[in-house]
Amino acid sequence: MGEQIRKRGLVQAAVGVALLAWVVVTAAVVDVGNPQVLLGAAVTGGLVCLCAVAGGAVATRITDAPSAVRLRHVFVVLEGAALSLLFPFYWFGLGLEPADGSGYFLVGFVFVIVLAIPVVTALAFVVLGSRAVHMVVVDAFGPIVPDSEAEASAQRIRALGTVLVTAGVALSAGVLAVMFTAPPHWLVLEVPGLLVTLTPVLLGVFLARVRDVYSARRRNIAAYFILPGACGYAVAKVGSIGGASGILIGGLIFGAVVLLAIALLAVREFTGAWDRPWRESRKLSS
Structure with a gap:
């Protein structure tokens, strides 16, 4: 199981880097009327992608169930950070304005299709990676909080x-x-x-x-x-x-x-x- 987690971590880190590059390139080439808002969307979206990269990098250090227990809290923190950052990214995206005062549909299309896809994909990798580590711990040691009924x-x-x-x-x-x-x-x-x-x-x-x-x-x-x-x-x-x-x-x-x-x-x-x-x-x- 540890080998599978490490391989999955390598894939997640590599995909996270590619998604981050996607966001950076898109923010560099898109022309909008309020570039500061676009920068805010790119920064928050890029941070979500970095959470995926960090989660993948940490997953490569898991060799067995005890190491998964020691590192599990890192995945929970990254999951919470990615989920929280998704909302300001979304708010910044809704604030984008066209450069020439027209083409609102085009600006919305760029945000939803070009920017949102890599960010949502990165969030999915973070959540699924956290779940995979969680299940390793549960399979080896039982429920995270065994006295939940107390x-x-x-x-x-x-x-x-x-x-x-x-x-x-x-x-x-x-x-x-x-x-x-x-x-x-x-x-x-x-x-x-x-x-x-x-x-x-x-x-x-x-x-x-x-x-x-x-x-x-x-x-x-x-x-x-x-x-x-x-x-x-x-x-x-x-x-x-x-x-x-x-x-x-x-x-x-x-x-x-x-x-x-x-x-x-x-x-x-x-x-x-x-x-x-x-x-x-x-x-x-x-």
Whole structure:
């Protein structure tokens, strides 16, 4: 199994480099009306590709199950980083403008087809590479958290919910502070920012009340990413016309996305989303 992981890591690293080159070349040759926004899309998309390169490089150091255990947290961090960076890449892409004031369809086509394909492909490599290492560890040593049914594990999930509520309220307060100082006509664009920063609060309230980790698993945490994705156009517009205030709101929204990514990965670790040990216990009991 270790040999397979190493070979897979070599392929992932090589493909990640090729995808990074794809993003860099595209950003260098595409002509848009706001090159700074294109640069932001290229940087964030390139970082996602670098996560794939880093994951592949680390995978080449796995020789057996114990080494997979030691390095597994690296893959989880890279997975969370790639997932979080996908959203600012998406927001920057929506903010692209044509160089001559026309051809909006062409600009959207370039972003969706030419830029998004390598970035989404890199994210898929990161997630699948992390899953492969996870399964090596589970096959050798059992579930990542063998005492998931214990009260202590549920308490840690509830503690995570408390952190989400506290941090989410702080982010929402920051958005409100900016809204009070911004021109009134920006309100329609800033309200989605407030909704996105409140999303970790809603998730945190649920997690703070769970009775066991499996009740947390039954909550589709990935669905909480729908709102940040749906508000992408508003985030892109407020960032492009809002100056420093718009950039600040964009940063606060990105902070909310990071919180959601952390919650998704943390709950997955404590509920065995990949190994699903409770299914085995049900089979044995039946």
